[in-house]
Amino acid sequence: MNKTITGSYTDLYQLTMGQVYFLRGDKDVSATFDYFFRKLPFSGGFAVFAGLETVMEILEDFRFDAQDLSFLKDQGFHPDFLDYLKDFKFSGSVYSALEGEVVFPTEPILRVEASIIEAQIVETMILNLLNFQTLVATKAARMKIEAKDRKLVDFGLRRAQATGGHYASRAAVIGGFEGTSNVRAGRDFGIPVSGTMAHSFIQSYGDELEAFRDFASFHPDNTVLLVDTYDTLKSGVPNAIKVGLEMKARGQSLNGIRLDSGDLAYLSKRARRMLDEAGLHEVEISVSNQLDEHLIKSLLEQGAPIDVFGVGTRLVTGNPDAALDGVYKLSYFKGAPSLKISETIAKVTLPHRKQVLRTYDEQGHFAGADVVCLVDEQDPKMMYHPFDPLKSRSIERVTKEPLLQPVMEDGKRVLPAKSLEEIKKYSKERLELLPGEYKRFFNPHLYKVGLSEDLKNERDRLLKEHKKL
Amino acid sequence: MNKTITGSYTDLYQLTMGQVYFLRGDKDVSATFDYFFRKLPFSGGFAVFAGLETVMEILEDFRFDAQDLSFLKDQGFHPDFLDYLKDFKFSGSVYSALEGEVVFPTEPILRVEASIIEAQIVETMILNLLNFQTLVATKAARMKIEAKDRKLVDFGLRRAQATGGHYASRAAVIGGFEGTSNVRAGRDFGIPVSGTMAHSFIQSYGDELEAFRDFASFHPDNTVLLVDTYDTLKSGVPNAIKVGLEMKARGQSLNGIRLDSGDLAYLSKRARRMLDEAGLHEVEISVSNQLDEHLIKSLLEQGAPIDVFGVGTRLVTGNPDAALDGVYKLSYFKGAPSLKISETIAKVTLPHRKQVLRTYDEQGHFAGADVVCLVDEQDPKMMYHPFDPLKSRSIERVTKEPLLQPVMEDGKRVLPAKSLEEIKKYSKERLELLPGEYKRFFNPHLYKVGLSEDLKNERDRLLKEHKKL
Numbered sequence: 034m035n036k037t038i039t040g041s042y043t044d045l046y047q048l049t050m051g052q053v054y055f056l057r058g059d060k061d062v063s064a065t066f067d068y069f070f071r072k073l074p075f076s077g078g079f080a081v082f083a084g085l086e087t088v089m090e091i092l093e094d095f096r097f098d099a100q101d102l103s104f105l106k107d108q109g110f111h112p113d114f115l116d117y118l119k120d121f122k123f124s125g126s127v128y129s130a131l132e133g134e135v136v137f138p139t140e141p142i143l144r145v146e147a148s149i150i151e152a153q154i155v156e157t158m159i160l161n162l163l164n165f166q167t168l169v170a171t172k173a174a175r176m177k178i179e180a181k182d183r184k185l186v187d188f189g190l191r192r193a194q195a196t197g198g199h200y201a202s203r204a205a206v207i208g209g210f211e212g213t214s215n216v217r218a219g220r221d222f223g224i225p226v227s228g229t230m231a232h233s234f235i236q237s238y239g240d241e242l243e244a245f246r247d248f249a250s251f252h253p254d255n256t257v258l259l260v261d262t263y264d265t266l267k268s269g270v271p272n273a274i275k276v277g278l279e280m281k282a283r284g285q286s287l288n289g290i291r292l293d294s295g296d297l298a299y300l301s302k303r304a305r306r307m308l309d310e311a312g313l314h315e316v317e318i319s320v321s322n323q324l325d326e327h328l329i330k331s332l333l334e335q336g337a338p339i340d341v342f343g344v345g346t347r348l349v350t351g352n353p354d355a356a357l358d359g360v361y362k363l364s365y366f367k368g369a370p371s372l373k374i375s376e377t378i379a380k381v382t383l384p385h386r387k388q389v390l391r392t393y394d395e396q397g398h399f400a401g402a403d404v405v406c407l408v409d410e411q412d413p414k415m416m417y418h419p420f421d422p423l424k425s426r427s428i429e430r431v432t433k434e435p436l437l438q439p440v441m442e443d444g445k446r447v448l449p450a451k452s453l454e455e456i457k458k459y460s461k462e463r464l465e466l467l468p469g470e471y472k473r474f475f476n477p478h479l480y481k482v483g484l485s486e487d488l489k490n491e492r493d494r495l496l497k498e499h500k501k502l
Numbered sequence: 503m504n505k506t507i508t509g510s511y512t513d514l515y516q517l518t519m520g521q522v523y524f525l526r527g528d529k530d531v532s533a534t535f536d537y538f539f540r541k542l543p544f545s546g547g548f549a550v551f552a553g554l555e556t557v558m559e560i561l562e563d564f565r566f567d568a569q570d571l572s573f574l575k576d577q578g579f580h581p582d583f584l585d586y587l588k589d590f591k592f593s594g595s596v597y598s599a600l601e602g603e604v605v606f607p608t609e610p611i612l613r614v615e616a617s618i619i620e621a622q623i624v625e626t627m628i629l630n631l632l633n634f635q636t637l638v639a640t641k642a643a644r645m646k647i648e649a650k651d652r653k654l655v656d657f658g659l660r661r662a663q664a665t666g667g668h669y670a671s672r673a674a675v676i677g678g679f680e681g682t683s684n685v686r687a688g689r690d691f692g693i694p695v696s697g698t699m700a701h702s703f704i705q706s707y708g709d710e711l712e713a714f715r716d717f718a719s720f721h722p723d724n725t726v727l728l729v730d731t732y733d734t735l736k737s738g739v740p741n742a743i744k745v746g747l748e749m750k751a752r753g754q755s756l757n758g759i760r761l762d763s764g765d766l767a768y769l770s771k772r773a774r775r776m777l778d779e780a781g782l783h784e785v786e787i788s789v790s791n792q793l794d795e796h797l798i799k800s801l802l803e804q805g806a807p808i809d810v811f812g813v814g815t816r817l818v819t820g821n822p823d824a825a826l827d828g829v830y831k832l833s834y835f836k837g838a839p840s841l842k843i844s845e846t847i848a849k850v851t852l853p854h855r856k857q858v859l860r861t862y863d864e865q866g867h868f869a870g871a872d873v874v875c876l877v878d879e880q881d882p883k884m885m886y887h888p889f890d891p892l893k894s895r896s897i898e899r900v901t902k903e904p905l906l907q908p909v910m911e912d913g914k915r916v917l918p919a920k921s922l923e924e925i926k927k928y929s930k931e932r933l934e935l936l937p938g939e940y941k942r943f944f945n946p947h948l949y950k951v952g953l954s955e956d957l958k959n960e961r962d963r964l965l966k967e968h969k970k971l
Binding site: 039041043044048050056064066101104108149153157166192194198214215217229231232233234236251252254255262294295350353356357359362363366367372373374376 | 513521533574630633657662664665705716763827840844
């Protein structure tokens, strides 16, 4: 899938700006950009950072192909700049939170240090892939928090935003999903694939029992029967029980039944009782149909005996937000700190090459405060509210750990690639360190992101300098 | 981009069902499926059908590659079925509304007639691409209705749902957009690309005037100056005017300025006056920043003198809906009509191979009613409400035109490929035939979709038969 992302996977202005930098002789001038977002998705209390591995893979291989160059030539780009693009290769460095990390608004999550032209050209791709995967991983994690040890499976490809669905399936796993119906994502990312039958299959037989029997005979190891085509409790479940008992008599086992319509709480309870009464305790109940974290929570609060949730549209589109507002801002240029002015202090960007420190409480849990500091700062003592000068606190005796780690140096990966399972495991561990009040859906606690004294002073100094101009 | 969509771009159940059909000897049994949606996006009164050309291109070339087959082998698929997939090629027929057509809920928009296995395997891809492009084309058309002759440009790639953004840029053009910042989409679909500078460019100079001058000197034919980095009216616009006058003195022309923050109505009016007072009447005003159809409407109602709207996130994600609920339902199988039962009559699907007739009023406008009928029905006389038996009307003397046309027959395209510009033009013409009451945002008029007498009788007959079982 990734090979389709070539140099032209960018916004035109990255190239028009690049041409100016190039022609004025600034092609090797270095710049630092921060990736961060301003607003947590889903009115939640946290986000799960995802997409890093995808970005790294693409970044190592990001080239302008012949079609790209010919198109840009037709757009009137300068021959010397086109020559430069012909040999384009990202040779910068990337520092990043690990994929799966729990992250918060305004803190740098990923830092790119490269020539200004390189850093700009890759901006669009980085934003495009991190914004979306972080959105979906966060959505998935919210569902997993409710589903606990029940299985979550992604069924979303048909309603996904075109090929974006490929990356949605990947990000869902990072947030805690166990599988996907999306075969291509299974193939490319090693995600377990699942899925057995649609309503059309049963319709094609006319007779539900015959359809169930036929399916079970051809897929004895992987049979989940869809029981709501005609009448769930009067026809679907009784027929599934018949087939389940027949399979049992043959030494096989019916994996499950799936409910895809109606009152899933009521139907799952009734179906469970019917299955249990027939001795089919091992047959799992899957449900699907417009699920999200709120519906999963509600179903489980009602005691619905559901084993597997199949989640589609609302997962893969990150409904209702549909986008994370991540940005990529210049913070250091030509050896000097840089910031973007705004009329509101909250939107003034943070200058300098920066690090983020996570603080821990005595039990080793996240302490509710991250500190953004200068990259070479030794153990900052105080943490300041980013724009309320009256708010500060000592962080002297608090355990701190840097979030941003070298991922790529001079265009070469220095952090070994991780499997999706490893990333998922890491995310799970990190989410377990996040106290419950940040995970609740209703009015979650606000995780603080403050500034070190040195960073705050630097920002304020640059703001004052700017005002003098 | 399309080559990445191979046979594995499907839901696993299409293949598990396919294996059953194959092993039971039904691989050549033919089936008909309808693509339709149930709910108009954006609480609007119409949708613009998009994605057909993409689907046709992919369908002609839809194959399982070596990696797909090896993955499916590992999933335990039967060797004979894998052999079948190795030679898989879509050899069915497709009948469809033309791309860009104005369409309504419940009516078939596209009909697939193929062997049951082929029809199922391509389902996911068809839904994935049509649902999303129709969503975005509809969103774009809503913006175009308000923007009228002002230019709309897509800036959304960075916030798009990963590679889905590629198709968003395409669909936006069908709905009426003029250009995109997305270089790859420009290259692949022939969309005019635009974009000049970001805030980082001005930041990198420190001095705004110098940044503007430098950009204009390197891009004299394509300069749009971003004026809100420091202070729009005190710094940005005055500096842009200086550069605009300098360009004029050199016989060049400043294309425009762009406002990306603040009160766009107020700022655009002030900026227009300042530009005009400097004699720079030809300099266009572009605006961007979280725009959608409602903001565009509001800005223009306030008399904002805006020439170009740059629209990002809310366009490319189809915000706030993020998905169209399109489905693909079996309607004919083994030479007999098929329908899916549901407890609510509104969700019972329509059996048989069908056609849709659009009715016209005496002025040649859409008459507010489409009729779904049997494919070989000659000029139906009556139209019935789909589930209220008391509602019907005569359509005997009304001009009618079939919407579904042969697009592909026996795996070969019979409708010549159309350029994106042709599709856009067609959509514009069709939208002009739709009366205004269906286009308004607030409480739009409900476009009726009824059934012919023969279709209604067939559905009711099959429903009765089913109840007897």
